[in-house]
Amino acid sequence: xxxxxxxxxxxxxxxxxxxxxxxxxxxxxxxxxxxxxxxxxxxxxxxxxxxxxxxxxxxxxxxxxxxxxxxxxxxxxxxxxxxxxxxxxxxxxxxxxxxxxxxxxxxxxxxxxxxxxxxxxxxxxxxxxxxxxxxxxxxxxxxxxxxxxxxxxxxxxxxxxxxxxxxxxxxxxxxxxxxxxxxxxxxxxxxxxxxxxxxxxxxxxxxxxxxxxxxxxxxxxxxxxxxxxxxxxxxxxxxxxxxxxxxxxxxxxxxxxxxxxxxxxxxxxxxxxxxxxxxxxxxxxxxxxxxxxxxxxxxxxxxxxxxxxxxxxxxx
Numbered sequence: 001x002x003x004x005x006x007x008x009x010x011x012x013x014x015x016x017x018x019x020x021x022x023x024x025x026x027x028x029x030x031x032x033x034x035x036x037x038x039x040x041x042x043x044x045x046x047x048x049x050x051x052x053x054x055x056x057x058x059x060x061x062x063x064x065x066x067x068x069x070x071x072x073x074x075x076x077x078x079x080x081x082x083x084x085x086x087x088x089x090x091x092x093x094x095x096x097x098x099x100x101x102x103x104x105x106x107x108x109x110x111x112x113x114x115x116x117x118x119x120x121x122x123x124x125x126x127x128x129x130x131x132x133x134x135x136x137x138x139x140x141x142x143x144x145x146x147x148x149x150x151x152x153x154x155x156x157x158x159x160x161x162x163x164x165x166x167x168x169x170x171x172x173x174x175x176x177x178x179x180x181x182x183x184x185x186x187x188x189x190x191x192x193x194x195x196x197x198x199x200x201x202x203x204x205x206x207x208x209x210x211x212x213x214x215x216x217x218x219x220x221x222x223x224x225x226x227x228x229x230x231x232x233x234x235x236x237x238x239x240x241x242x243x244x245x246x247x248x249x250x251x252x253x254x255x256x257x258x259x260x261x262x263x264x265x266x267x268x269x270x271x272x273x274x275x276x277x278x279x280x281x282x283x284x285x286x287x288x289x290x291x292x293x294x295x296x297x298x299x300x301x302x303x304x305x306x307x308x309x310x311x312x313x314x315x316x
Contacts, residue, residue, distance in 0.1 A: 022086065023047035026054050030079075037208055039064045042077065054081040066210065071100035089117045089166070099141075109136045120155075125205040127154040140173030159204045159212070165195040185258055185264045186227040192269040196221040215239050219249060229262075230254040236297060238250040243315045244300040268311060277308060 004232035026288035032045050061077040064070065074097040080090040096174065099106045111133035118127040123201040129152040136145040151165035167259050170190040171283035172180065177188060205211065220231040235249035253259045263269045268276050285292040297304045301313045 002275055022083075023050075023054055026056060026081065030056065030058075038088075039066060040250040042074075047081065047102060052083055052088075054083065055079070069102060071098075073100070073106050077173055085226050087119050089119070094108070097202070102143075104139075106141050107138045109138070110134060119207055123207040125153075125207050127152070129153070137173075140175075142173055143289065144171045144173050146170040147280060153199075155204070156198075161199045161201070161203045162198055163195060163197050165193075167193045181262060182267050183261070185261050185265065186229060191227045192223075192225045194221065195221045213239070217247075226253065227258075229258045231259075235296075245298050245313050245315070247298045248302070249296045249298065249303075251294045251296055253294075256285040256292040257290060259292075263310075269308070280308075281307065 015313060024047075026045065026047050027217050034040060034042060034044070037106060040061075045057045046057070047054050047056050056079050058077045058079065060073070062071065062073040062101060064072075072254040074094045076094050077100075078092040080092075091114065093110070095110055095113065097108040097110075099108055113130075113132050115130040115142075117129075118126065120126045126293065130149070131151075132149040132216070134145065134147045135149060137143065143237065146167050147169045149165075149167045150165070153161055153163050156162050168191065170193060171188055172190075177184075197220060198216075199210075200216035200218075202213040202215055218232050219235045221236070224231045228250040230253070232252045233249055234246060237245050237247035237249065240246055258272075260281050263277065264274045281294075284294070294305055298313065301315050303310045303313060
């Protein structure tokens with residue numbers, strides 16, 4: 001019995017020493033990141049959470065893009081690392097944050113914003129996730145609000161990642177709605193968006209470093225449910241050495257007519273091409289259901305449907 005007590009005391013003392021040492025290391029590493037990363041700023045508190053975790057709150061947290069165009073601020077950010085998983089960082093965000101784009105401030109209000117980051121050797125990112133119950137943006141920025149957003153990025157091979165994300169009840173900003181659907185053919189909300197894609201970077205993503213160049217994009221599943229229109233995308237897009245995008249994408253729509261109406265109303269199709277595009281779509285659609293599958297070609301960042309140029313994608 002005495003031996004058991006002694007062993008328990010030794011184990012407790014050893015763990016306590018480990019926790020204190022690790023807590024100091026966490027504080028030291030955080031200070032080094034803040035000192036050597038000018039894009040990040042915050043005021044760190046002492047480490048708490050003994051014995052199950054290492055917990056630190058960062059007040060007045062902010063991140064600025066390298067170009068200075070984007071600035072994100074939050075009153076606080078809480079970091080938690082489980083004692084048994086020191087490579088994993090859990091984070092909780094303040095429910096109200098600020099995003100500054102240029103000279104315009106946007107207020108982000110979310111319920112229960114949280115996520116996690118898992119790091120490998122040399123601070124290499126192996127997994128990251130973000131969950132939001134709701135998000136409201138004021139003034140609106142592309143979207144005005146949505147509910148239940150989940151996204152997870154995980155490493156599947158060296159510099160190869162898988163991104164899985166879902167968002168529900170996406171409400172467009174008025175300006176974007178006017179551009180995409182000026183005739184209000186479809187509802188104001190997208191009921192659900194799902195993304196399951198592969199990302200191939202030039203090199204692995206390192207925590208705290210600039211994001212490496214994206215070389216390839218595998219669209220395994222991208223679906224969008226918008227009223228009676230259901231869209232899905234699949235295909236592969238690669239970046240050539242000059243930064244142009246090349247590839248093939250397959251678009252499937254549950255009904256060709258609202259898709260054609262959207263393309264015409266939003267002026268994605270030139271007026272003189274609208275009739276030809278309508279004849280092309282109706283001719284390829286299922287005569288009973290209206291469902292259509294379209295092979296889209298991407299050449300030098302321009303997307304084509306046969307001879308029709310639909311839109312220009314950004315050059316990377």
